[in-house]
Amino acid sequence: MTRIGQHAIVIGASMGGLLAARALSDFYETVTVLERDHFPERDVPRKGVPQGRHAHGLLARGREVIEALFPGWTDEVVASGGRRGDIAADVRWIGHGVSLKTAPSDLLGLLASRAVLEGHVRRRLFKLANVRAIAGASVQGLIASEGNSAIRGVRVRIEGGPEQAMSADLVLDASGRGSLSPAWLEELGYIRPEEEKIEIGIGYTTRLYRRRPTDLGGKVAVVVAGSGPNWRNGAMLYQSDDCWIVSIGGYFGDAAPDDAQMFAAYAGSLPTQEIHDIVAHAEPLSDFASYNYSANLRRRYERLARFPENYLVFGDAVCSFNPVYGQGMTVAAEEAVLLQTALRANGADLAKRFFSSASVAIDTPWDIAVGNDLRHPQVQGARPAKVKFINWYIGKLHLAAQRDTHLANAFLRVANLKAPPPSLLHPAIVARVIWGNLFGRERDQNNAQPKRLAS
Ligand SMILES: Cc1cc2nc3c(=O)[nH]c(=O)nc-3n(C[C@H](O)[C@H](O)[C@H](O)COP(=O)(O)OP(=O)(O)OC[C@H]3O[C@@H](n4cnc5c(N)ncnc54)[C@H](O)[C@@H]3O)c2cc1C
Numbered sequence: 001m002t003r004i005g006q007h008a009i010v011i012g013a014s015m016g017g018l019l020a021a022r023a024l025s026d027f028y029e030t031v032t033v034l035e036r037d038h039f040p041e042r043d044v045p046r047k048g049v050p051q052g053r054h055a056h057g058l059l060a061r062g063r064e065v066i067e068a069l070f071p072g073w074t075d076e077v078v079a080s081g082g083r084r085g086d087i088a089a090d091v092r093w094i095g096h097g098v099s100l101k102t103a104p105s106d107l108l109g110l111l112a113s114r115a116v117l118e119g120h121v122r123r124r125l126f127k128l129a130n131v132r133a134i135a136g137a138s139v140q141g142l143i144a145s146e147g148n149s150a151i152r153g154v155r156v157r158i159e160g161g162p163e164q165a166m167s168a169d170l171v172l173d174a175s176g177r178g179s180l181s182p183a184w185l186e187e188l189g190y191i192r193p194e195e196e197k198i199e200i201g202i203g204y205t206t207r208l209y210r211r212r213p214t215d216l217g218g219k220v221a222v223v224v225a226g227s228g229p230n231w232r233n234g235a236m237l238y239q240s241d242d243c244w245i246v247s248i249g250g251y252f253g254d255a256a257p258d259d260a261q262m263f264a265a266y267a268g269s270l271p272t273q274e275i276h277d278i279v280a281h282a283e284p285l286s287d288f289a290s291y292n293y294s295a296n297l298r299r300r301y302e303r304l305a306r307f308p309e310n311y312l313v314f315g316d317a318v319c320s321f322n323p324v325y326g327q328g329m330t331v332a333a334e335e336a337v338l339l340q341t342a343l344r345a346n347g348a349d350l351a352k353r354f355f356s357s358a359s360v361a362i363d364t365p366w367d368i369a370v371g372n373d374l375r376h377p378q379v380q381g382a383r384p385a386k387v388k389f390i391n392w393y394i395g396k397l398h399l400a401a402q403r404d405t406h407l408a409n410a411f412l413r414v415a416n417l418k419a420p421p422p423s424l425l426h427p428a429i430v431a432r433v434i435w436g437n438l439f440g441r442e443r444d445q446n447n448a449q450p451k452r453l454a455s
Pocket of ligand 1: 012051056175
């Protein structure tokens with residue numbers, strides 16, 4: 001592949017930074033990844049990624065992209081105890097208070113602890129001859145050209161030492177949602193990107209439990225997206241052969257308590273008893289961990305009229321959303337593909353091209369996660385007619401998809417970022433939604449066996 005520069009610097013070595021560095025490694029002689037944490041010797045959660053203690057699963061699109069970037073990666077994760085799963089057949093998805101009917105699909109996701117997923121990406125990346133990593137390296141700010149029209153490098157402190165300059169042809173910020181890019185840009189005379197913030201105040205509480213192969217009838221995950229009346233949500237995911245991870249919580253301070261009995265009672269208030277049954281009866285394998293997810297946050301870099309050359313922002317530093325649909329790592333993977341495309345074109349305005357394509361890719365997961373949050377009556381945010389219609393329609397689709405695997409899989413293809421949202425408005429899908437709502441319920445009533453959570 002054509003080399004377009006000597007040196008690229010990536011700030012942050014979590015999933016976003018690692019995948020961005022992989023994309024850059026095809027185009028720069030050397031890529032340096034600066035991470036303020038130290039990398040753990042074993043695949044265990046680390047301080048810089050506090051969400052790593054909580055349930056993480058990789059959607060189909062994310063798995064495919066990472067596999068393409070690092071061939072054989074899925075097998076390596078599986079060899080470390082992870083598991084492939086058919087997202088439509090092996091996972092119970094509950095949204096709008098009902099369970100989607102399960103059936104085989106080509107949506108192959110990957111389940112393993114967050115640390116295992118990241119650890120395998122990190123090791124594969126650091127094997128590349130032109131990638132180097134510096135741990136304990138905390139980036140303090142940017143170095144700009146005279147007149148601040150371009151970024152020339154970063155100021156970094158390594159192991160608490162004095163600040164030093166490191167120059168580069170490109171700097172990419174993947175430092176997560178706490179990214180200082182808006183402030184750094186402001187210091188250089190640029191305006192901050194517009195921020196869209198949808199406050200949800202979700203407190204997730206997490207615990208690991210002993211897993212038996214017969215649990216959940218062999219299914220490997222339950223995912224509950226919040227819905228009325230209590231809006232509680234969360235996930236129970238396969239972590240390894242003998243371990244489940246359960247992360248559950250509610251909006252605006254309605255966190256699940258970190259007390260065994262109260263946690264079980266809370267799990268019992270979800271619209272399925274499957275998580276409760278494990279929490280109440282299985283052996284706990286960890287203490288409780290908690291995470292407060294305050295708000296969906298999107299920084300609109302694509303709308304800035306002025307932006308310095310040789311600088312990019314990536315992953316959660318651009319956008320992070322309610323993690324219940326498990327989309328963050330997949331969005332980072334998708335952005336890595338878009339970054340490769342933008343670099344391959346090797347023209348001017350790299351940032352403009354990258355941010356505008358990333359923004360289109362972010363629209364779908366943002367609309368799914370934030371759209372569902374906006375159904376909650378206390379969540380503040382604009383609800384234009386389009387959002388109201390989509391939420392109404394997706395609710396109807398879920399009702400029909402309790403019995404219709406075609407509809408269930410169509411929804412999951414969109415949620416897994418494998419199909420665009422308009423695919424759900426295809427006339428054949430709309431017809432099935434109408435049919436399912438008009439006649440499905442009638443059929444249930446005739447059969448006198450209404451089932452809220454049919455599988
Ligand atoms: C509770 C929870 C559950 C989630 N579950 C899922 C899931 O199931 N599936 C999924 O796909 N996604 C999930 N996500 C989202 C996922 O964790 C992120 O989208 C993903 O980690 C990508 O983030 P990132 O690499 O951009 O940023 P982060 O993961 O936040 O990483 C930022 C990195 O930058 C480093 N850093 C920060 N500042 C500096 C600095 N100044 N200098 C050097 N280094 C710095 C940090 O130490 C860290 O390593 C979840 C998120 C949460 C909160």
